[in-house]
Structures are given as C-alpha cells and as structure tokens.
Amino acid sequence: MFKVVREHPKVFWAVIIIIIVVSILSVYEKQKYKANPYEKQIGNPPRENKVFDDNFYYEKLTDNEKKAYEKIKDAIVNFKGGELTFDSPLNGKEYSRVTQALYCGEDDLFYAIVNVPMTENNQSVSSVTKNITDIKEQTIVKCIILLYPAEGINEQGDIDDQGYVKNLEDLKNPLATMNEDKKSTVLKMQQASEEILNKVVSDMPKEYGKKQAIDYFLDWMDKNLILDSDTMENTDKLSNMTEVFEKNYFEGCTSCVVDGKAVATGYSKVLTRLCNKAGISAHMTIGSWKYSGSYTLVNVDFEGKQVYIDASGCKKDDLWNQRYISDTLMARNMTISDLFNDEK
Structure with missing residues (x-):
C-alpha cells in the first residue's frame, strides 16, 4: 500500500478524490430523492372500470411458445402431473419464456413446478449448461410437471453423470x-385466496384513484402478511418437495394470503393481482438484484410514467426507504431479465 503511494502518488490521490466525489454525489442524490420522492411525482390518475387479465408475458410469446x-x-389445471411432451420442441430461451409467462401469469399455479426440461432421449438439458438460454437448438422435447x-412428489429422480433421467418410467405413475x-x-386454498382478494378490493373506497388504491393494498398487506425472512434465507435447507411447496411456493404466490405468511415474491403477486382486479393494469418484473440474487417488483403505468413498486419493502435500505421507484432508480439496483426483449 505505502509502496504504491510512494511510486504513484498522483494516481493514488486521483482515486481518493474520485471516491470522495462519488460519495458526495451519492449522498446529495439520496437527499434530493427523499426530499421529492417519486410517489409524489406520479399523481393519482383514475382507475379503469374493468378487471384486467394478467397476460402481459403471454401476449409476448410466439405461436409455438403459446x-x-x-x-x-x-x-x-387438470392435475395431470409427471412427464409432458411438447407438440413442437423448444430451445432454451423459448422454454424459459414459457415458464416465466406461467409463473407471472393470471393463474396463480402455486401447487405446480415445471422442471427438468429434457431432450427426446430423457437427458436433462440443465446437465449440458448452467444457463438454459444458451441452448440455441430446439432440443427440449419434454419436461416434468411436479x-x-x-x-x-418426494420421490427422487435418478440422473446419471451425463444428465440422463434413468428412472423416468418409474416416476410416471407416482x-x-x-x-x-x-x-x-x-x-x-384457491377458493379462499380468491375470496380474500376480492374482499380487499370490494372494501376499498370506490372513488380511489390508482395511487390511493395501491397505498390501500400496501397497507393491507403490511397489516395482514408476515414476511417470512427465515424461508427466504434458508431455501437450501428444505429437505423434500413437500417442504418446497409448503414453505416456499405457497408463500410465494397469492395463496400466501390464506395463512398470512409470505416471501417477497408473494407480496408482488398479491399486489399485482389486487391491482388487476381493481382496474389497474399491472405485471411483475423479474430481475437480478445487486449482490443478492433474483427479485421481483410490480410495474404499473401512471399515464406514461413507469412506476416500480417494492411490494414487500424488502429492499428499502437500497431504495432509500421508498416503495414507489422510478425506472432510473430501479435500473441502478436490478438488472431485468432479458427474456422478453424485442428479439424473439
């Protein structure tokens, strides 16, 4: 350290000055943002007199993906689990787009996991690459619905070193x-969650605009849901698929309103569903949060202004205690999945 200072003093002090300037600008920007938070800039436009279908991602799918x-x-929906063969094979990006559209769609399929995309010869493509979107050829012929x-549900798949599922036939019937x-x-649970969400919307004052309605929903979630931080931090400790469903998926979907415990994604799904039921078109945005893995925000258009909402408030420290954030502040903290960019 001292040797570097002696040999390159100008470079050293230039770096120090840059760090100081960046820190000062960051503090200034934070104070400026807090003095005029984004939620006070977006207004309170009226809601539409309709229920929106959450088909944002579905409508972006190609015909084959649909x-x-x-x-x-x-x-x-018809409780047909196990192996499913596609009518036409998919590549890695197509498969990922389909599963994201299902995950973020109107039908909250909290009791299902679509997994193990495979080739015709029962080779799991996850064994070929860590990033499934790298698979450019349409080699994904089937998958498993859990x-x-x-x-x-708790029976283990026997996958060899090359990724072939050796006991697929044995798993089909169970x-x-x-x-x-x-x-x-x-x-x-499906019926109960729908009744709860419908009551939240019906109890809200009818004259509320978009901002008032979302505030109302956030307040309801704060009072009626408990953030399950333990599950969020210890998903690797779940020992079987039953636990994965009961302690993760049930809490990560609108089904979380039944028992009142939710992980962050559950808050996003609840807010998205409430907004759509209340005449506010909304959809979830999925991305990678800096330093901490995947995360979801709720995206609502306020007369041309894109507003991102941290439904659970989990990222308040990174967002200067804001729950309504601009696309600029969002982009500084989260990299949005590029599965649904303009290129199909």
Whole structure:
C-alpha cells in the first residue's frame, strides 16, 4: 500500500478524490430523492372500470411458445402431473419464456413446478449448461410437471453423470397419481385466496384513484402478511418437495394470503393481482438484484410514467426507504431479465 503511494502518488490521490466525489454525489442524490420522492411525482390518475387479465408475458410469446404454455397450463389445471411432451420442441430461451409467462401469469399455479426440461432421449438439458438460454437448438422435447398433491412428489429422480433421467418410467405413475386430500387442500386454498382478494378490493373506497388504491393494498398487506425472512434465507435447507411447496411456493404466490405468511415474491403477486382486479393494469418484473440474487417488483403505468413498486419493502435500505421507484432508480439496483426483449 505505502509502496504504491510512494511510486504513484498522483494516481493514488486521483482515486481518493474520485471516491470522495462519488460519495458526495451519492449522498446529495439520496437527499434530493427523499426530499421529492417519486410517489409524489406520479399523481393519482383514475382507475379503469374493468378487471384486467394478467397476460402481459403471454401476449409476448410466439405461436409455438403459446402452444407449449397452453399444454402445460392445461395439465396443471387438470392435475395431470409427471412427464409432458411438447407438440413442437423448444430451445432454451423459448422454454424459459414459457415458464416465466406461467409463473407471472393470471393463474396463480402455486401447487405446480415445471422442471427438468429434457431432450427426446430423457437427458436433462440443465446437465449440458448452467444457463438454459444458451441452448440455441430446439432440443427440449419434454419436461416434468411436479404437483403438490402427487403421491410421488418426494420421490427422487435418478440422473446419471451425463444428465440422463434413468428412472423416468418409474416416476410416471407416482407423479400422475393425486392424493385426494392434498388435492382438496389445493382447491380450498384457491377458493379462499380468491375470496380474500376480492374482499380487499370490494372494501376499498370506490372513488380511489390508482395511487390511493395501491397505498390501500400496501397497507393491507403490511397489516395482514408476515414476511417470512427465515424461508427466504434458508431455501437450501428444505429437505423434500413437500417442504418446497409448503414453505416456499405457497408463500410465494397469492395463496400466501390464506395463512398470512409470505416471501417477497408473494407480496408482488398479491399486489399485482389486487391491482388487476381493481382496474389497474399491472405485471411483475423479474430481475437480478445487486449482490443478492433474483427479485421481483410490480410495474404499473401512471399515464406514461413507469412506476416500480417494492411490494414487500424488502429492499428499502437500497431504495432509500421508498416503495414507489422510478425506472432510473430501479435500473441502478436490478438488472431485468432479458427474456422478453424485442428479439424473439
């Protein structure tokens, strides 16, 4: 350190000055933002007198992707778990777009996980590359649908060193056979969550504009949901798929309103659904938060201004205690997934 200072004093002091200037500018910008927060700049435009379908990502799918989407959704809704073969094969980006559209769509399929995309020869493509979008050829022919009520939900797949699923035939029946008690639990949770969300919207004053309505929803979530930080920090400790569903997926979807415990994604899904039910077109934005992995925000258009909402408030320290943020502040903290850019 001291040797560097002696040999390159100008460079050293230039770096120090840059660090000081950047720090001062950061503090200044923070104070300026807090003095005039974005939520006070967006107004309170009226809501529309309609219920929006959350089909933001679905509408961006190609025809082939939509066919895959519909086939997966049909299997999930009808409790048909296990192996599913696509009508036309997909490449890595296409498969990822389909699964994101399902994950962020109107139908909150909290009891289903779409996983293990495979080639025709039952090779898991995840064994070929860490980033599935790197697979440019349309080699994904099938996948596995894991349903919470499946009798074999906790049975392990036997995958060899080359990624081939050796016991796929043995898994088919256990994954396709539903436990009726668990299926009944899922249906009751679906009904209960819809009733709760509908009541939240109906209890809200009818004259509220967009901003007032979202404030109302955020306040309701703060009072009725508990953030499950323990699950968020310890997902690697879940020992089987039943736990993955009950302690992660159930809390990461609108089903979280039933038991009142949610992870951050659950807050985003609840706010998105409430907004759409209340005449405010909204969708989830998925990305990678700086230093801390994947995260979701809720995107709402305020008469041309793109507003991103941190529904859970988890990132308040990075966002200067703001929940309504501009696209500029969002971009400084989160890199949005590029699956749905203009290039198909």
